[in-house]
Amino acid sequence: MHKNLNGKIAAIIAILVIFTYGIFGIPRGGIKESITRRIHLGLDLKGGTHVVLQVHTNEAIAASSDSMVAEVQQDLQTAAPNATVTRSQNANEPGVVEISGVDPNKMGDVHDALSNNKYGAYDLQSTPNGYRLVMKPGEIKAAREHALDVTIETIRSRIDVLGVAEPVIQKYGFGEDQILVELPGVDDLEQVRRIIQSTARLEIHEVVGGPYATQQEASAAATPDVEIVQGGNNGENQFWALKRVSIVQGPDFRDARPSKDEAGRDIVSFNLTTHAGDRFYSYTSANIGKPMAIVLDNKVKEVANIQGAIRDNGQIAGGFTKESAGELSLMLRTGSLPASITYLETHTVGASLGADSIRKGVTASIVGMLAVMIFMLIYYKGAGINADLALILNLVILLGFMGFTGSTLTLPGIAGVILTIGMGVDSNVLIFERIREELHAGKNASAAVQNGFAHAWITILDTHVTTIVSAAILFFVGTGPVRGFAITLIFGLLANLFTAVFVSRVIFDAILNRKERNAMTLSI
Secondary structure (H helix, E strand, C coil): CHHHHHHHHHHHHHHHHHHHHHHHCCCCCCHHHHHHHHCEECHHHHCEEEEEEEECHHHHHHHHHHHHHHHHHHHHHHHCCCCEEEECCCCCCCCEEEEECCCHHHHHHHHHHHCCHHHCCEEEEEECCEEEEEECHHHHHHHHHHHHHHHHHHHHHHHHHHCCCCCEEEECCCCCCEEEEEEECCCCHHHHHHHHHCCCCEEEEEEEEEEECCHHHHHCCCECCEEEEEECHHHCCEEEEEECCCCECHHHEEEEEEEECCCCCEEEEEEECHHHHHHHHHHHHHCCCCEEEEEECCEEEEEEECCCCCCCEEEECCCCCHHHHHHHHHHHHHCCCCCCEEEEEEEEECHHHHHHHHHHHHHHHHHHHHHHHHHHHHHHCHHHHHHHHHHHHHHHHHHHHHHHHCCEECHHHHHHHHHHHHHHHHHHHHHHHHHHHHHHCCCCHHHHHHHHHHHHHHHHHHHHHHHHHHHHHHHHHCCCHHHHHHHHHHHHHHHHHHHHHHHHHHHHHHHHHCCCCCHHHCCC
């Protein structure tokens, strides 16, 4: 018994040392610096920027359909060379490709060409003068989810380049195609907008006609496979007729960097992937002397004649400043967003407000814990010391866990710590009251302690498990601070099971081991 008790005490001391290290790590600087280096502060405590974004995933589906238009045109060169292939211009049908103007005698050949496995994501439907390729509902859902995931990863890459510590970038609650972005320590909302929102969708198109002075004049050149785009060299307000399907586009760009041209003007130099470089070389070789347009975010940035074959290197000019050239390079390096986004919610939390939240939250925790500890000492006498020691160890384990996992502490997380203190006291009250009942029934101290823990254990387990399940649901469906509250509460309750049942029992056993085992030797 004595040897077993010493082993349990050694285990408790070892756990105390391990989780104390989790809180402070290797001490460097003051206590506050050591703690904040291990336990990160959330947006509501550190201050920063909070935004909720809406991703227009229909645009990503439409872009996929535009690529499919080029594939269909190529496959129908033999079966129906005069057929017109376009993406549906109905905003509610972004995943529809229309094939019209098919010779009735060629309908069978077109059907065979479109029954290729490459069109497995589409349902083939016949129309009076052609066919429609309609993206399957499952494929549309998968495309939306992919666009959302790519947007999250692209934004994360951009934020990482800015050096923001512990950003939160994730799908937002139950909103459709929404993203939550929280950037602790960043209070320049306009910079965040520029970095996040710019789709930086860079494309190179064949020029069919232009420049036109007005959109009305340009509209005469518009056809199903030709679009009108505004812009021009040096910011000129002109209109151009461009082939709708681009020669190269966003994913084809491998690298980009700000640089200078021969005249010392700021430009952006880019490199294409090997496959895109080969494709670009074939196009430029066959179209020397013809114009091509560099389109950025649906605006013509520059139009230039092809002087010679270009493979995988190029430059973009057009009135850049040093800052704008650097930002565009960043956008292209980290990848273009697959769809445009809009802001549904934005706000910033100042550092002073965060510091006030920390001060009040910590004060509330300390006052609450001291009040509980004093109450336990007064009401349960010597056994109150037992409860207070278990409570302190519970808090050490919880904070140590957060330090080891690099968790982010939020204001709701502090509320979770306070709630954990309350649950820990509740467990001790259940045990101590049961021990009192056993003592009043005439049991000696040893038997009262044993029966008290045995009978209270089921109730304690039941209350903790139900609360943990509720907190787990909050964690999986919640976001940001709500998840911070949930994870703090879950591990706090797990720590409480250990301290209230195991640590308290060891302390009672250690006390009884030194005293005569009868009712008068136990202060409770």
